[in-house]
Amino acid sequence: xxxxxxxxxxxxxxxxxxxxxxxxxxxxxxxxxxxxxxxxxxxxxxxxxxxxxxxxxxxxxxxxxxxxxxxxxxxxxxxxxxxxxxxxxxxxxxxxxxxxxxxxxxxxxxxxxxxxxxxxxxxxxxxxxxxxxxxxxxxxxxxxxxxxxxxxxxxxxxxxxxxxxxxxxxxxxxxxxxxxxxxxxxxxxxxxxxxxxxxxxxxxxxxxxxxxxxxxxxxxxxxxxxxxxxxxxxxxxxxxxxxxxxxxxxxxxxxxxxxxxxxxxxxxxxxxxxxxxxxxxxxxxxxxxxxxxxxxxxxxxxxxxxxxxxxxxxxxxxxxxxxxxxxxxx
Amino acid sequence: xxxxxxxxxxxxxxxxxxxxxxxxxxxxxxxxxxxxxxxxxxxxxxxxxxxxxxxxxxxxxxxxxxxxxxxxxxxxxxxxxxxxxxxxxxxxxxxxxxxxxxxxxxxxxxxxxxxxxxxxxxxxxxxxxxxxxxxxxxxxxxxxxxxxxxxxxxxxxxxxxxxxxxxxxxxxxxxxxxxxxxxxxxxxxxxxxxxxxxxxxxxxxxxxxxxxxxxxxxxxxxxxxxxxxxxxxxxxxxxxxxxxxxxxxxxxxxxxxxxxxxxxxxxxxxxxxxxxxxxxxxxxxxxxxxxxxxxxxxxxxxxxxxxxxxxxxxxxxxxxxxxxxxxxxxxxxxxxxxxxxxxxxxxxxxxxxxxxxxxxxxxxxxxxxxxxxxxxxxxxxxxxxxxxxxxxxxxxxxxxxxxxxxxxxxxxxxxxxxxxxxxxxxxxxxxxxxxxxxxxxxxxxxxxxxxxxxxxxxxxxxxxxxxxxxxxxxxxxxxxxxxxxxxxxxxxxxxxxxxxxxxxxxxxxxxxxxxxxxxxxxxxxxxxxxx
Numbered sequence: 001x002x003x004x005x006x007x008x009x010x011x012x013x014x015x016x017x018x019x020x021x022x023x024x025x026x027x028x029x030x031x032x033x034x035x036x037x038x039x040x041x042x043x044x045x046x047x048x049x050x051x052x053x054x055x056x057x058x059x060x061x062x063x064x065x066x067x068x069x070x071x072x073x074x075x076x077x078x079x080x081x082x083x084x085x086x087x088x089x090x091x092x093x094x095x096x097x098x099x100x101x102x103x104x105x106x107x108x109x110x111x112x113x114x115x116x117x118x119x120x121x122x123x124x125x126x127x128x129x130x131x132x133x134x135x136x137x138x139x140x141x142x143x144x145x146x147x148x149x150x151x152x153x154x155x156x157x158x159x160x161x162x163x164x165x166x167x168x169x170x171x172x173x174x175x176x177x178x179x180x181x182x183x184x185x186x187x188x189x190x191x192x193x194x195x196x197x198x199x200x201x202x203x204x205x206x207x208x209x210x211x212x213x214x215x216x217x218x219x220x221x222x223x224x225x226x227x228x229x230x231x232x233x234x235x236x237x238x239x240x241x242x243x244x245x246x247x248x249x250x251x252x253x254x255x256x257x258x259x260x261x262x263x264x265x266x267x268x269x270x271x272x273x274x275x276x277x278x279x280x281x282x283x284x285x286x287x288x289x290x291x292x293x294x295x296x297x298x299x300x301x302x303x304x305x306x307x308x309x310x311x312x313x314x315x316x317x318x319x320x321x322x323x324x325x326x327x328x329x330x
Numbered sequence: 331x332x333x334x335x336x337x338x339x340x341x342x343x344x345x346x347x348x349x350x351x352x353x354x355x356x357x358x359x360x361x362x363x364x365x366x367x368x369x370x371x372x373x374x375x376x377x378x379x380x381x382x383x384x385x386x387x388x389x390x391x392x393x394x395x396x397x398x399x400x401x402x403x404x405x406x407x408x409x410x411x412x413x414x415x416x417x418x419x420x421x422x423x424x425x426x427x428x429x430x431x432x433x434x435x436x437x438x439x440x441x442x443x444x445x446x447x448x449x450x451x452x453x454x455x456x457x458x459x460x461x462x463x464x465x466x467x468x469x470x471x472x473x474x475x476x477x478x479x480x481x482x483x484x485x486x487x488x489x490x491x492x493x494x495x496x497x498x499x500x501x502x503x504x505x506x507x508x509x510x511x512x513x514x515x516x517x518x519x520x521x522x523x524x525x526x527x528x529x530x531x532x533x534x535x536x537x538x539x540x541x542x543x544x545x546x547x548x549x550x551x552x553x554x555x556x557x558x559x560x561x562x563x564x565x566x567x568x569x570x571x572x573x574x575x576x577x578x579x580x581x582x583x584x585x586x587x588x589x590x591x592x593x594x595x596x597x598x599x600x601x602x603x604x605x606x607x608x609x610x611x612x613x614x615x616x617x618x619x620x621x622x623x624x625x626x627x628x629x630x631x632x633x634x635x636x637x638x639x640x641x642x643x644x645x646x647x648x649x650x651x652x653x654x655x656x657x658x659x660x661x662x663x664x665x666x667x668x669x670x671x672x673x674x675x676x677x678x679x680x681x682x683x684x685x686x687x688x689x690x691x692x693x694x695x696x697x698x699x700x701x702x703x704x705x706x707x708x709x710x711x712x713x714x715x716x717x718x719x720x721x722x723x724x725x726x727x728x729x730x731x732x733x734x735x736x737x738x739x740x741x742x743x744x745x746x747x748x749x750x751x752x753x754x755x756x757x758x759x760x761x762x763x764x765x766x767x768x769x770x771x772x773x774x775x776x777x778x779x780x781x782x783x784x785x786x787x788x789x790x791x792x793x794x795x796x797x798x799x800x801x802x803x804x805x806x807x808x809x810x811x812x813x814x815x816x817x818x819x820x821x822x823x824x825x826x827x828x829x830x831x832x833x834x835x836x837x838x839x840x841x842x843x844x845x846x847x848x849x850x851x852x853x854x855x856x857x858x859x860x861x
Contacts, residue, residue, distance in 0.1 A: 055651050057650075058655055059651060080652045167727050167728065167729065
């Protein structure tokens with residue numbers, strides 16, 4: 001990995017992006033003096049000594065003032081509501097990254113458990129789990145996510161005693177985490193099918209180890225490199241899907257910001273204030289690019305012989321037992 | 331009625347000089363609530379069906395005040411009103427046919443009225459004054475004895491429980507446009523009923539668009555029987571739903587689409603106005619009110635102090651800016667242009683006073699859900715309102731709903747957390763009762779297709795609405811309506827914020843001067859003509 005300077009460079013870029021979004025409360029409290037959802041439609045600010053409307057009477061929002069107002073409205077206002085674009089970009093990034101990372105964790109957890117069970121037990125267990133994954137996989141990821149998002153946006157989700165309201169950020173997290181599970185479970189299952197035939201597993205069985213011990217103490221450590229690579233690449237896919245869902249109003253609910261909702265709300269201003277769509281779009285681009293390049297580098301470093309990769313195909317299934325996983329982009 | 335955007339009445343003309351024929355292409359930013367005459371209660375739906383379903387009476391195909399005149403439609407003449415205003419007698423014109431060739435019968439009117447009640451239409455309150463209608467509304471069976479028809483002579487007699495000063499106007503609404511008895515008592519949006527007007531809807535793809543062609547029976551029979559009604563110039567009309575209003579504008583500028591039903595978005599409005607006014611663009615004023623309703627039956631809005639605080643906290647100047655200059659601030663129920671309207675403002679903007687009222691009320695339930703549709707700038711108005719409620723100390727959650735479904739969703743009592751939200755209302759006819767009865771009278775609270783979102787039910791004011799509704803409108807009644815406006819605002823069921831304008835924007839191929847904008851039905855599709 002040390003030799004792969006490009007991958008390390010992009011890791012550094014991603015770390016910078018994370019640091020940028022984590023600094024949101026600092027910027028909001030100490031520089032911009034406003035929250036991400038606070039409106040300033042009628043406010044005037046002093047920019048380089050001149051009083052200017054945050055939102056003009058014609059509805060045109062102020063453009064980037066950079067440091068002309070001591071950091072306030074650094075990137076301008078986000079539209080006719082006069083919200084600080086920079087503050088929303090930072091808080092929006094927190095939401096986008098949080099959703100991307102947590103949903104990737106959910107995908108990883110579900111996919112690892114299902115892949116282990118399916119690959120180890122084989123037989124009816126494998127059949128049942130694989131067919132369930134096939135059903136989920138049969139739906140185009142974006143359409144399935146939209147359908148689930150629409151259904152849950154109004155009434156929310158009730159899981160036993162836990163109720164998630166329609167606007168909860170956990171709804172897009174769960175949706176994204178679940179729809180991508182088959183894309184990770186199948187290759188993990190393939191690796192497990194291969195690993196369970198190895199001598200060390202036979203030895204563990206001979207020593208009287210039970211299935212759970214074999215799966216989690218013998219097989220799982222051998223899967224870590226695969227899991228880590230998938231996890232990293234999955235974050236990128238999840239961020240893209242979150243952006244798409246939020247753009248379509250079934251992800252993060254307004255007025256909360258995410259990079260997807262920022263693009264959606266600025267779409268009507270694309271001719272008069274194009275930066276309002278370009279800036280969050282660029283952040284998505286940089287984050288996804290950084291994760292993808294780093295993930296590729298990580299894969300090369302951890303297991304150069306492995307053919308495991310996330311590639312942008314349109315929903316081709318992984319062959320049974322194959323180590324190659326192909327993932328449809330949203 | 332409601333609109334996702336604004337509507338108004340101004341401009342338009344008659345006469346020709348243009349080409350006959352062709353296919354008019356139009357765009358809507360959202361699919362209408364319904365393409366069923368019994369159900370639709372939005373400006374978008376009424377514009378779509380104005381030239382398709384003709385009631386017994388209709389509204390003159392004209393812009394401005396002339397467009398508010400009620401004229402005979404399928405009926406031969408205006409009704410004879412007798413029995414102290416409780417009996418209306420009309421005669422169906424003989425020889426009328428639906429677009430499928432079925433003869434129009436007098437008893438089809440009864441069926442249309444029954445259908446309104448069977449479908450729990452939002453228009454039901456207009457017709458509950460018919461003898462037997464209230465019982466039919468509950469039981470959905472047994473017929474409506476207050477309507478007597480004779481298919482042979484075409485006579486239709488409607489008996490009312492009490493006089494109703496607005497009933498002539500209400501007979502001109504599409505809710506009770508006759509439809510064949512074979513029309514199922516269910517939402518027919520995907521397969522609209524046969525037409526009586528110059529255009530029939532031949533294809534409907536909910537969410538995507540719909541198409542018209544000339545009604546073959548119009549030229550054969552109906553146009554000769556209703557010569558006062560225009561036949562239209564174009565042969566076909568194709569309407570697409572284009573959800574991005576910037577794209578709609580772009581399509582018109584490139585002459586790919588001939589007309590857009592809504593106004594250009596706020597960020598393009600001034601540019602389009604400057605570039606095209608007079609040639610392809612015209613501002614239309616409306617008789618409309620935009621407001622935030624507050625559910626008086628749910629805390630914290632069951633407390634008058636809270637509702638008054640909200641009124642003090644909403645700054646109409648900010649909302650004027652959000653609407654980019656197309657909105658004029660308002661603080662009362664009746665809009666300018668409505669008989670009986672007198673300007674007043676009980677709650678001039680004062681955030682400090684608003685916070686004091688909240689402190690005095692000290693509501694224990696501070697969780698509020700704010701509803702709005704997803705069309706700009708209404709969704710931004712909703713986001714502004716949510717911010718105002720947050721500043722007042724509430725935990726305000728925002729729910730933005732697709733405009734296709736918004737009105738039916740918030741009008742359904744089974745939808746949870748209907749605390750407060752955005753709404754707009756455009757005149758159904760030039761009578762102030764149209765603002766009070768459907769939106770604020772207790773009897774208008776319906777389990778579905780409700781328009782009284784604030785759940786306002788104040789017995790003393792209900793009685794006043796009912797009494798004034800029976801009387802013919804004159805100066806005395808107008809003064810009482812002005813007083814009623816003030817009395818309701820003292821109870822603050824809403825936080826009104828503005829009256830909107832809309833516009834006509836057409837491609838360079840369309841003769842703008844011929845386009846009629848009717849104050850009730852919006853753009854008249856029969857007036858569109860290619861140059």
